[in-house]
Amino acid sequence: MQLSSTSTAATAGTPAEEIIPAQQPASGQHVLVDLKQVSKRFASGGGEFTALDNVDLHIGKYEFVALIGPSGCGKSTILRLIAGLETPSGGKLVMDGCDGPGEFIKNNRLGVAFQDHALLPWLSAWDNVALPCKITGHKVNEQRIAWLLNLMGLTGFEKSRPKQLSGGMRQRVAIARSLVLRPELLLLDEPFGALDAVTRRRLNIELQALWSAERLTTLLVTHSVEEAIFLADRVIVMSPRPGRVRMERRIPFQRPRQPEIMRSPQFHALSDELTLALDELEAGEDLC
Ligand SMILES: Nc1ncnc2c1ncn2[C@@H]1O[C@H](COP(=O)(O)OP(=O)(O)OP(=O)(O)O)[C@@H](O)[C@H]1O
Ligand SMILES: [Mg+2]
Numbered sequence: 001m002q003l004s005s006t007s008t009a010a011t012a013g014t015p016a017e018e019i020i021p022a023q024q025p026a027s028g029q030h031v032l033v034d035l036k037q038v039s040k041r042f043a044s045g046g047g048e049f050t051a052l053d054n055v056d057l058h059i060g061k062y063e064f065v066a067l068i069g070p071s072g073c074g075k076s077t078i079l080r081l082i083a084g085l086e087t088p089s090g091g092k093l094v095m096d097g098c099d100g101p102g103e104f105i106k107n108n109r110l111g112v113a114f115q116d117h118a119l120l121p122w123l124s125a126w127d128n129v130a131l132p133c134k135i136t137g138h139k140v141n142e143q144r145i146a147w148l149l150n151l152m153g154l155t156g157f158e159k160s161r162p163k164q165l166s167g168g169m170r171q172r173v174a175i176a177r178s179l180v181l182r183p184e185l186l187l188l189d190e191p192f193g194a195l196d197a198v199t200r201r202r203l204n205i206e207l208q209a210l211w212s213a214e215r216l217t218t219l220l221v222t223h224s225v226e227e228a229i230f231l232a233d234r235v236i237v238m239s240p241r242p243g244r245v246r247m248e249r250r251i252p253f254q255r256p257r258q259p260e261i262m263r264s265p266q267f268h269a270l271s272d273e274l275t276l277a278l279d280e281l282e283a284g285e286d287l288c
Contacts, residue, residue: 074243111183
């Protein structure tokens with residue numbers, strides 16, 4: 001299968017009309033995050049390892065974009081670049097017209113919840129969520145913290161320390177923390193990875209409601225094709241060695257989305273197509 005942004009692999013019954021030109025938000029949409037030919041190389045065994053190669057990725061304001069791809073294809077590296085934890089080796093990262101993420105970080109426009117949730121072990125769940133307020137000198141909004149903890153299914157665990165919580169609960173504390181300062185841009189790296197299917201589905205629905213209510217722009221990394229299709233406006237598929245953007249699909253479902261869409265033929269067709277693409281990339285096929 002040819003994995004390219006102009007692929008016409010969709011067959012009868014699949015949403016071929018949704019296949020769009022490469023990595024573009026809807027026309028006329030304000031671009032909030034713009035990776036232009038971004039490369040990232042890491043030092044490796046005396047040489048260099050190319051983790052990302054000429055990645056073009058544009059995320060429109062209020063868009064929800066999901067990144068999927070085999071392990072090691074550079075998904076987290078993209079998030080880390082946008083969060084200012086890494087710098088590009090080549091190309092340019094423009095954020096709302098500014099060079100790099102500095103302005104976003106300075107003005108708390110960015111919320112991040114990464115794989116390594118980095119909660120402070122000596123603080124309670126509540127205090128971990130309140131931490132960004134304290135660090136930045138914002139008033140602690142107790143109502144918002146209570147609301148976020150409730151949204152994340154953590155009511156009753158406010159006083160628990162991270163080691164008293166399960167892995168999934170810790171992840172949810174990290175998500176609540178990422179939202180406490182009402183960011184414009186939310187970066188989520190496999191936030192629901194360690195959750196059981198029922199909790200995951202509930203949080204997907206909650207996240208969608210929150211995303212609409214707070215007008216967030218979101219970049220989500222996930223290993224779940226279904227989660228990506230259910231949540232995102234666009235799903236972007238990456239390939240490894242070196243990490244590249246290989247394909248994308250615009251997701252046509254209206255919002256708010258109900259779990260029933262997961263049973264629709266159109267959902268299944270998209271899911272099959274993206275899963276097949278991932279399988280082929282995992283098997284190392286079609287690598288340039
Ligand atoms: N700081 C670093 N130093 C050296 N190599 C790195 C560093 N960070 C990432 N890499 C390498 O870059 C590649 C991409 O890593 P990244 O963590 O972005 O992948 P990923 O797509 O998020 O994978 P996963 O799905 O397993 O989380 C990997 O081969 C990884 O080993
Ligand atoms: Mg990762």
